[in-house]
Amino acid sequence: MSIILGIESSCDDTSAAIIQDNVLLSNIIASQKVHETYGGVVPELASRAHQQNIIPVVDQAIKQAGVEKSDISAIAFTRGPGLLGSLLVGTSFAKGLSTALNIPMIEVNHLQAHVLAHFIKQDKDDSNQPKFPFLCLLVSGGNSQIIHVKNWNNMEIIGQTIDDAAGEAFDKCAKMMGLPYPGGPVVDRLAKEGNPNTFVLNKPNIPGYNYSFSGLKTSFLYLLRDKLKENPNFIEENKADLCASLQATIVDVLMKKLSKAAKDLKIKEIAVAGGVSANSGLREAFVNYAQKYHWTIHIPSFAFTTDNAAMVAIVGYFKYLEKDFCPIDSVPFTRTEI
Ligand code: KG4
Secondary structure, three states, X not given: OOEEEEEEOOOOEEEEEEEEOOEEEEEEEEEOHHHHHHOOOOHHHHHHHHHHHHHHHHHHHHHHHOOOHHHOOEEEEEEEOOOHHHHHHHHHHHHHHHHHHOOOEEEEEHHHHHHHXXXXXXXXXOOOOOOOOEEEEEEOOOOEEEEEEEEOOEEEEEEEEOOOOHHHHHHHHHHHOOOOOOHHHHHHHHHOOOOOOOOOOOOOOOOOOOEOOHHHXXXXXXXXXXXXXXXXXXXXXXXXXHHHHHHHHHXXXXXXXXXXXXXXXXXXXXXXXXXXXXXXXXXXXXXXXXXXXXXXXXXXXHHHOOOOOHHHHHHHHHHHHOOOOEOOOOOOOOOOOO
8 A cells, every 4th residue: 555645836836635546535736826917927936835835735635635644655746847946846845755754755747647647546436547548638838739648657749739838829819808817717718608600710730740829829819900900899899709719719729630640540548638628618529529439538627637736646656656766866857748
């Protein structure tokens, strides 16, 4: 039996989780509201907030799990990619606690953790885990990738964005409409009231499984600019239709490439992960594609779409089984592939 403490601090969420083998006992997330006023994450403020949050968050995770510090077998922490100042808080905390408790440390790649979040069991009888090999669409504020997952420790990125990520496209277009940050969830909410066929936006035409969202973003900007010349209230009067059209275009671009990859690789086990996987249009498209192409789909519960330590702890669990521990001089990295 193993009890793993997971720690996540790569961006603007401070999170700690306890997993007993692969069953989740607790997952505490402290989100940082301080960035909302700035329309994006301010790295220095993020690291300061992590410093304030990390001890209470870990303490709460341990208490809620009903375990003692002395029960913990190992500490898994996000080593990267992410913001350096943020990563340093979680990494240093993991070092301090593992030294104090004399237990091993396990370094975790944040992107791998998003993909493997599907293996977290909410209770012992939870048996809805993907079977290898599967494809995972990883869509967040910083990434849009199609990943061929051959095993928990063997993944290949077969497609990725060559410019903006899908979440970035949601957020930047939302900002153009004067919507608050992060714009993705707001666009999602407003899109429910709108007609997705009202406005035609630029769709990328690039070969292979790669994505591009910068052209779509520019075409959205030009649409607003031209329409605002005719009617200064254009955004206000068309907000729902603009959001619905934007969301439908992003979802369509994501799904077309994913289904092409699924067809070419003859894989019908398909998962989605990352912040944008909370999007209702994308979730609906997954269900529709699953019916049409006979996919078995894996959509994470909302708690595991954004950054969380449960996904770090599950990777920790897999690595713990292999005694894949890291040295005390492990340092964070800001950019990497899986
Ligand atoms: O994975 P994540 O929490 O972290 C980062 O990549 O930093 O993803 C955050 C992204 C943001 O761009 C946010 O707008 C987007 O996920 N997002 C959504 C929704 N919920 C979060 N985008 C569209 N629809 C949503 N419901």
